[in-house]
Amino acid sequence: MSAYCSRWTLRFLNRLCVSGLAKTNNKHVQHFSSQTSPSVQVCIVGSGPAGFYTAQHLLKSHKGIHVDIFEKLPVPFGLVRFGVAPDHPEVKNVINTFTQTAHLERCEFFGNVTIGSDITMEELKMAYHAVILCYGAEGSRSLGVPGEKLSGVYSAKDFVGWYNGLPANKDLNPDLSSDAVVILGQGNVALDVARILLSPVELLKKTDITQASLDSVAACKIKRVVIVGRRGPLQVACTIKELREMVNLPGTKPVLDRRDFEGIKDALKDIARPRKRLTELLMKVAMEEPSGRDAERWAAASREWSLRFLRSPIKILPTADGKKVAGIRFAVTTLEGSGENAKAVLTGQEEEVSCGLIVNSIGYKSLPIDDGVPFDETQGVIPNDMGRVCQTPGLYCSGWVKRGPTGVIATTMNDSFETARCVLEDIDSRVLDCSMAKPGHHALRGLLEKRGVTPVSFSGWEKIDALEVTRGDEIGKPREKLLDVQEMLQLARA
Amino acid sequence: MAQNIARTAGLRAYLYLRVALRGPTRIPCRALMCTAPDDRKVREKVTIHFINQDGEKITTSASEGETLLDIVLNKNLDINGFGACEGTLACSTCHLIFDEDVFKKMGPVLDEEMDMLDLSYGLTDTSRLGCQICVQKWMDGIVIRVPQEMNDMRRKKESARK
Numbered sequence: 001m002s003a004y005c006s007r008w009t010l011r012f013l014n015r016l017c018v019s020g021l022a023k024t025n026n027k028h029v030q031h032f033s034s035q036t037s038p039s040v041q042v043c044i045v046g047s048g049p050a051g052f053y054t055a056q057h058l059l060k061s062h063k064g065i066h067v068d069i070f071e072k073l074p075v076p077f078g079l080v081r082f083g084v085a086p087d088h089p090e091v092k093n094v095i096n097t098f099t100q101t102a103h104l105e106r107c108e109f110f111g112n113v114t115i116g117s118d119i120t121m122e123e124l125k126m127a128y129h130a131v132i133l134c135y136g137a138e139g140s141r142s143l144g145v146p147g148e149k150l151s152g153v154y155s156a157k158d159f160v161g162w163y164n165g166l167p168a169n170k171d172l173n174p175d176l177s178s179d180a181v182v183i184l185g186q187g188n189v190a191l192d193v194a195r196i197l198l199s200p201v202e203l204l205k206k207t208d209i210t211q212a213s214l215d216s217v218a219a220c221k222i223k224r225v226v227i228v229g230r231r232g233p234l235q236v237a238c239t240i241k242e243l244r245e246m247v248n249l250p251g252t253k254p255v256l257d258r259r260d261f262e263g264i265k266d267a268l269k270d271i272a273r274p275r276k277r278l279t280e281l282l283m284k285v286a287m288e289e290p291s292g293r294d295a296e297r298w299a300a301a302s303r304e305w306s307l308r309f310l311r312s313p314i315k316i317l318p319t320a321d322g323k324k325v326a327g328i329r330f331a332v333t334t335l336e337g338s339g340e341n342a343k344a345v346l347t348g349q350e351e352e353v354s355c356g357l358i359v360n361s362i363g364y365k366s367l368p369i370d371d372g373v374p375f376d377e378t379q380g381v382i383p384n385d386m387g388r389v390c391q392t393p394g395l396y397c398s399g400w401v402k403r404g405p406t407g408v409i410a411t412t413m414n415d416s417f418e419t420a421r422c423v424l425e426d427i428d429s430r431v432l433d434c435s436m437a438k439p440g441h442h443a444l445r446g447l448l449e450k451r452g453v454t455p456v457s458f459s460g461w462e463k464i465d466a467l468e469v470t471r472g473d474e475i476g477k478p479r480e481k482l483l484d485v486q487e488m489l490q491l492a493r494a
Numbered sequence: 495m496a497q498n499i500a501r502t503a504g505l506r507a508y509l510y511l512r513v514a515l516r517g518p519t520r521i522p523c524r525a526l527m528c529t530a531p532d533d534r535k536v537r538e539k540v541t542i543h544f545i546n547q548d549g550e551k552i553t554t555s556a557s558e559g560e561t562l563l564d565i566v567l568n569k570n571l572d573i574n575g576f577g578a579c580e581g582t583l584a585c586s587t588c589h590l591i592f593d594e595d596v597f598k599k600m601g602p603v604l605d606e607e608m609d610m611l612d613l614s615y616g617l618t619d620t621s622r623l624g625c626q627i628c629v630q631k632w633m634d635g636i637v638i639r640v641p642q643e644m645n646d647m648r649r650k651k652e653s654a655r656k
Contacts, residue, residue, distance in 0.1 A: 053575065090582030097578065241609040274612035408613060410587045413575045 039064045040427060041440035043124050045115045045369070046134035047071035048078020049412045050399025052098040054132055057420035059104055062427065066106045068128075068441045070119075073167070074111045074456040074488040075464060076102070078136055080409070081481075082166045085192040086207035087199065089478060094409055102458045108441060111456030112489060118453045119444055121370040125394060127443040129434050130423055133373065133382060133389070133397040134416070137364035137405040143184065147316025148360075151175070152325035156189045156361035163196055163213040165481035167488075170212075175324070176220035178356020182328055184313055185361035186229035187237035187406075191246055193359050194225045198252050198303050208478045225305040226353060230312045230344040232335055233260055233282050234267060237406075240278045246305060247285055253298035255306035256286035267338065282307070310334060311351065312344060316358060327354040364405035380404065387419030394432060396423055460492030467491060540629050543637045546573050551637075558631055562624035562638070563588045573640050581625035583607060586614035588624035591639040596620075600627060616641035 042058060044051045047069050055067045075081065077095055084091045102109050113119060115135075124131050140155035142148060154174055161169035181197060183190045196204070201218045209217075229236060247254055261283050268276050290298055311330035319326040330351045333344035366382075368375035374390055376383050381404055382397045389395040398419040399412050407415075426432040448455060464482060471480035482488050537557040542565065544552045552572060556565045563577045566588070579585040583606050592600070597620035603611075607626050611617060621641075 057574065088584065090579050090584040093580040093582060093584070094578045096580065239609070239613060241606075244605070244609065273617070277608070277612060408585070409578060410575075410585050410613065410615075413578065413587060414615060417574055 039437065040066070040130070040432075040434045041128045041438040042067045042423070043128040043131045043440075044069045044134055045124075045131065046078065046136055046399070046401075047076035047109065047111070048134065048136055048399065049080060049094065049098075049409050050134035050136065050401075050416050051078070051132075052076075052094075052101055053413045053416035054134060054398045054420050055107060056097070056101045057417045058423060059101065059106055061420070061424055063106075065427075066108075066440060068108050068110060069102070070113045070115055071109065071111045072114045072135075074485060074492055075461055076109060076111060076458075082161055082164045083189075084164075085160075085196065086163065086209035087195070087203065089207065091409065109456075109458040109461070110441065111461060111492075112485075113448065113453060113455050116369045118448060118451060121372045123444065123447065127439055127441070129394065129432055129438050130426075131395050132387075132419065132423065133369065133395070133401055134399045135366075135369060135401055137366040137380070137400045139365040139367045140360070141363040141365050143313055143316075143360055143362065145313050145315055147318060147325070150316055150318055150325045151323055152178075152356060153316060153358045153360065156183075156185065156193055156359050157364055159193055159359050160189065163209050163217075165208075165210045165483050167483055167485050170210075170483040174216070174357065176216055176222060176357065179221050179223040180353075180355040181222055181225045181357040181359065182353055182355045183225060183227045183359045183361055185237070185363070186227055186307065187361060187363075188239060188242045190227050190359075190361035191238050191242040193361060194227055194305050195242075195246060195249060197222050197225060198249060198305060200251050203250070206476060208472065208481065210481055210483065211475070212483075222357075223303050225303075226308055226355070227305065228308045228311050228313075228330070230310070230333055231342055232309045233264055233279060233307075234271075234275070234338070235335075235340065235342055236278070236282070236307070238278075240274070240281060243278060243281055247281070249305075250297065251301055252303045252305060253301035254285050255304050256282065257306075257308075258287045260307075260309050261286050271339070308353075310344065312346070314350070317352065325356065325358055327352055328358060364400070366401045366405065387415075387422050388426075454489070454493065456489065456492040463494065464488050464491050538631050540631060540634045542629065542633065543635070544571060544573065545637065545639045546571070547640050547642055549642070556629045558629055560629050562590060562627045562629070565629070566624065577625065583610055583623070583625070586610045586623065589614040589616070589621055589641055590624045590627075591616075591618050591641060592620045592622060593637065594620050596633070596636050597622070599632065614641070 040062065042065055044055055044067055051069055051071075055069060058065050058067060069076075077098060080092055080095055080098075101107055115121065115124065121131070140157040147153070152175055154172065158169050158172055159174065162172040162174065176197070183193055196209070197217060197220070201214070204214055204217065264279060264283060268279055271279075289295070310333045312333050313328055314331050315329040316325055317327040317329060318324065330353070332347050332349040332351055334347050335342045336345050337343055365380045373395065374383050374392060382401055383390040384397050384402055387396050387398055387402055389397055396419050398416040402419065403415055423432070427434055465479075468479040468481055472478050482491070537559055540556050540558060542554055542556050542562075544554070544566075546552055550572070554565060554569050554571060560568075561581065563581050565571070566573050566576045575587050578587040581588075589611065600622065603622065604626075607623050611621055611623060614621065
């Protein structure tokens with residue numbers, strides 16, 4: 001273990017040193033000495049993977065760029081901190097490379113600043129040569145069915161935010177007392193929610209799940225989680241690693257209906273390997289008898305989860321007093337077409353499922369930031385061409401707000417590099433006019449002070465980080481997250 | 495061959511048990527793919543050529559037993575965004591493409607690696623994750639390609655625009 005630690009420490013230091021040297025892969029770039037002040041001021045809005053990967057690529061490729069990263073919360077890293085499941089800590093290792101980027105001299109972090117209200121887009125455009133919007137998707141798609149607002153119905157975004165310590169969701173306090181839960185949607189977020197609800201507490205208590213949500217989950221009586229999709233097994237949006245985790249989840253058994261898989265085997269012949277392997281695993285669970293340890297575990301399991309296909313929600317049913325959720329009515333669908341583009345069409349049949357908790361996991365949604373920025377309400381993205389915002393020179397976007405809210409960190413990484421390359425091209429070809437100096441954050445400090453906004457620096461975040469890790473240490477967790485923004489701000493300024 | 499299968503099956507059982515007891519941890523490459531180099535002997539130097547996302551050839555010298563991820567990171571090779579999850583089989587950013595004869599010689603791919611490879615851009619039949627490949631003497635002089643699909647997609651869009 002100590003050999004690993006020293007090896008990783010050396011690697012970290014090595015990268016920190018090497019990244020400071022003048023080394024670029026952009027052959028057209030001028031080299032700047034360390035004494036020359038950066039001549040291109042770039043502003044990035046949002047400090048999740050999109051923001052940091054875009055910053056990283058820009059800083060690596062052009063030694064005259066200075067990047068300021070603005071973040072609404074006092075703490076950085078976006079969905080890496082608030083979206084990735086607590087029991088997937090290795091996915092959060094990207095925080096190390098983001099931290100290296102934040103430590104670079106030409107990069108500065110400004111937490112606790114909301115673009116669109118604390119600072120307007122116009123003010124940003126005046127202060128920077130280029131502004132890159134990487135603020136992700138803070139809304140969620142609604143079902144659009146009656147009963148959606150009943151107590152006991154939550155968006156997955158809020159539910160995940162609750163167990164991951166997002167300040168806005170700290171008082172969500174979902175009622176986990178019923179024995180049946182319905183999750184709508186069959187993507188990785190849906191499986192994350194199911195897994196957190198069903199995981200043995202002995203495993204969860206070693207993660208960075210918030211203590212309050214851990215206590216709720218530990219006390220819950222949930223016995224059955226039904227994960228529902230409108231289409232069939234060949235259209236599930238989850239990926240195989242997450243499905244395998246569910247199949248192997250201690251203390252639980254999977255319940256799949258073999259009738260859902262009739263005729264699927266023939267369709268497998270011509271499809272791509274990822275979809276094929278995923279479907280083969282589903283079929284194995286649905287149609288084969290478990291053997292060995294699986295058989296023992298499933299026989300002894302006190303909790304179960306199932307995948308229900310071809311069901312589209314039409315109404316959420318209330319309790320007799322009309323206040324809470326009691327169940328959900330589905331329309332039974334059938335598929336028209338095949339493969340990824342198959343459409344679900346109604347058959348006229350309906351079905352009801354009783355439950356005390358519904359989690360709507362049908363997708364996140366981006367929101368417009370400012371009237372001055374074009375926004376496509378239908379697609380839920382900023383209209384753009386490879387990251388260049390349409391009809392708005394000097395404005396770019398990366399990540400979910402550019403592409404839509406799907407994909408893993410690696411997807412966002414590639415996407416961010418694409419946007420960064422466009423910015424670099426535009427600097428090179430002088431589409432972005434960098435001949436006039438821009439003041440960058442110097443122009444904004446006075447405005448923020450006047451408006452009573454004190455930004456949190458990266459070292460301010462590091463104080464919060466240190467306290468969270470110390471608190472976590474005391475109870476055998478990697479960290480215990482602070483939930484209150486005021487507490488974060490006080491600590492950052494101490 | 496049978497020994498290999500038994501070893502990977504035994505390792506898989508051990509890894510599942512470890513995850514169940516302690517939570518996810520880095521999966522050590524050495525235990526998976528090659529015998530641990532004897533630290534008392536001088537480790538053989540092996541020459542590896544990478545073709546990066548811009549089509550540039552990068553030649554480097556590696557020690558037997560290092561993973562390809564180790565090499566890219568330690569030598570700070572110019573390959574964008576490599577190794578986001580730091581070798582824990584939680585991403586696909588160390589995706590590399592090999593010649594067929596090299597691929598066949600490298601041995602079996604565990605489900606855990608295949609699961610993450612399935613998410614990668616530009617997946618081919620001779621793709622592997624660099625964090626799971628340990629350098630061995632016989633790899634001297636091999637050429638490894640970084641997937642170029644994002645660049646290719648961009649070039650297609652540009653030529654469509656013109």
